[in-house]
Amino acid sequence: MxxxxxxxxxxxxxxxxxxxxxxxxxxxxxxxxxxxxxxxxxxxxxxxxxxxxxxxxxxxxxxxxxxxxxxxxxxxxxxxxxxxxxxxxxxxxxxxxxxxxxxxxxxxxxxxxxxxxxxxxxxxxxxxxxxxxxxxxxxxxxxxxxxxxxxxxxSRDAKTALQEWAQARGLARPEYVELRREGPDHAPQFTVEVRLSSGESATATTAPKRAAEQAAARTLLNRLEAKHG
CATH class of the missing domain: 1.10.1520.10 (Ribonuclease III domain)
Structure with a gap:
């Protein structure tokens, strides 16, 4: 094939x-x-x-x-x-x-x-x-x-873990921004971006909004851990 x-x-x-x-x-x-x-x-x-x-x-x-x-x-x-x-x-x-x-x-x-x-x-x-x-x-x-x-x-709460990572390095609390809301009212999908004051960011799209925030935090945390250890 x-x-x-x-x-x-x-x-x-x-x-x-x-x-x-x-x-x-x-x-x-x-x-x-x-x-x-x-x-x-x-x-x-x-x-x-x-x-x-x-x-x-x-x-x-x-x-x-x-x-x-x-x-x-x-x-x-x-x-x-x-x-x-x-x-x-x-x-x-x-x-x-x-x-x-x-x-x-x-x-x-x-x-x-x-x-x-x-x-x-x-x-x-x-x-x-x-x-x-x-x-x-x-x-x-x-x-x-x-x-x-x-x-x-x-494996810990991703938003808490990311906040701890940022604070340990003298950075401000992570900021979460809703970029988009798509889909029907009964089943919306949220695209959320998490931003650090150092310039790093990550996005995720899922539902509900809290899950999108967690997913974005987890994505960024994984990236930071791989980069900085």
């Missing part, structure tokens, strides 16, 4: 060449545009979530052999939650190649936390089915990178 040029570019950014590219095509197909001949990524999302969970559980136990289950659980949740998957998806430009229906596209689907997170899990499943667990594990650990070792920090 031949895939589109933008999908080939995405596979290169992902760092994996598919033997069965139809798996990647399915992983990128949202239910809003699926047909019988073009199934959506929901089943792959289900599988990818489990593959990701096993990889992260294993990685966390190796990273801290003395940690109790009570210590590992929040770190695990921080690494596998939808916001983190969406953050990884943004870093590799997954939203640019999502196959969406017109209405979903018009409502900002390429930026939505849920859609990006689901698609990231589906891509993981596609790699797993194409090449097996070891290759999928290597891919996940490469994409998640320093987040595994920083999981103890980001």
């Amino acid at each position: 031949k895939i589109a040029a933008d999908t080939e570019d995405f596979a290169r950014r992902l760092g994996y060449s598919f033997t069965r590219p139809e798996l990647l095509a399915r992983a990128l197909t949202h239910s809003s545009i699926s047909t019988k001949a073009r199934p959506d990524n929901q089943r792959l999302e289900f599988l990818g979530d489990r593959v990701l969970g096993l990889v992260m559980a294993e990685a966390l136990m190796k990273a801290d052999r003395a940690a109790s289950e009570g210590q590992l659980a929040p770190r695990f949740n921080a690494l596998v939650r939808k916001e983190t998957c969406a953050e990884i998806a943004r870093e590799i430009g997954l939203g640019d190649v999502l196959r969406l229906g017109r209405s979903e596209m018009m409502s900002g689907g390429r930026r939505k936390e849920a859609l990006l997170g689901d698609a990231m899990e589906a891509v993981i499943a596609a790699v797993y089915l194409d090449a097996g667990f070891d290759v999928a594990r290597d891919l996940i650990l490469r994409l998640w990178g320093a987040r595994v070792n920083a999981a103890e920090t980001v």
Whole structure:
């Protein structure tokens, strides 16, 4: 099966060449545009979530052999939650190649936390089915990178952790700005930007607004931890 040029570019950014590219095509197909001949990524999302969970559980136990289950659980949740998957998806430009229906596209689907997170899990499943667990594990650990070792920090409330990070460096409290509100009144999506007085910033789009603030804070905190330690 031949895939589109933008999908080939995405596979290169992902760092994996598919033997069965139809798996990647399915992983990128949202239910809003699926047909019988073009199934959506929901089943792959289900599988990818489990593959990701096993990889992260294993990685966390190796990273801290003395940690109790009570210590590992929040770190695990921080690494596998939808916001983190969406953050990884943004870093590799997954939203640019999502196959969406017109209405979903018009409502900002390429930026939505849920859609990006689901698609990231589906891509993981596609790699797993194409090449097996070891290759999928290597891919996940490469994409998640320093987040595994920083999981103890980001497992805390992200807004509180970011504020503590800023105060420890003599910076003002983080500022949260609502950039956009989209979608119907009964299910709005908020795009929020968090800004530090030092100039760093990050954005996130999700619902409700509080979740968007947390997601933006978490994105910026992960970036700062990776950069500054």
